[in-house]
Amino acid sequence: MRPTILDSQKAVNVIAYLASKLPERRNAYKILKVIYLANKTHLERYGRQIFNETYQALEWGTVPAFSYDVVTHVRTGKLQPRMPEDVKRKLRVSPGHTITALVRPNLRALSETDIECLDEAVQFYRPMTFDQVADNAHEDAAYKEAAPDTFIPLERIIVLTLKDGEKLLRHLKAA
Numbered sequence: 001m002r003p004t005i006l007d008s009q010k011a012v013n014v015i016a017y018l019a020s021k022l023p024e025r026r027n028a029y030k031i032l033k034v035i036y037l038a039n040k041t042h043l044e045r046y047g048r049q050i051f052n053e054t055y056q057a058l059e060w061g062t063v064p065a066f067s068y069d070v071v072t073h074v075r076t077g078k079l080q081p082r083m084p085e086d087v088k089r090k091l092r093v094s095p096g097h098t099i100t101a102l103v104r105p106n107l108r109a110l111s112e113t114d115i116e117c118l119d120e121a122v123q124f125y126r127p128m129t130f131d132q133v134a135d136n137a138h139e140d141a142a143y144k145e146a147a148p149d150t151f152i153p154l155e156r157i158i159v160l161t162l163k164d165g166e167k168l169l170r171h172l173k174a175a
Contacts, residue, residue: 007051008087010050013105013107014050014110014114015031015071016103017115018035022122023100025098028097030130030133032063032068035050036064038118040161041117042117044162044163050114053067054066056150057148057149061138071093075097089102090103140161155169
């Protein structure tokens with residue numbers, strides 16, 4: 001698969017959408033895990049991620065790297081590559097790691113299938129405690145295989161965690 005340019009505006013809309021669906025305190029960790037699961041689900045069902053993302057094996061599980069950079073940028077002001085200019089007018093992240101949408105997400109930027117997979121992932125993670133989310137994150141086969149603090153190739157996530165991953169990977173490479 002060829003590398004693609006990250007769709008930063010769509011990522012911000014997804015984060016804003018999820019912040020409205022998971023308005024609990026300290027929701028950042030759960031939102032990042034929802035993005036990972038929703039992107040995997042969408043990839044498995046429809047042959048593409050909701051938005052192009054890269055993934056890292058960090059201490060608390062697989063992390064969508066660009067989304068994590070958005071959260072870090074908004075929370076700390078630390079410069080991150082590829083940040084949309086207006087991201088701080090759209091999101092707020094408290095020192096306690098609570099993401100709040102400052103604007104309504106642009107739902108026209110999300111397809112019906114995007115919303116379907118995001119909502120399913122929200123329903124999966126909503127009832128979980130932080131420890132339950134962490135336990136689930138550490139059971140991911142791609143995470144288990146990866147060296148700490150490294151990027152996990154999307155190909156490994158596909159093969160190790162998705163139904164018919166090998167077949168899907170061949171299809172994506174041929175496209």
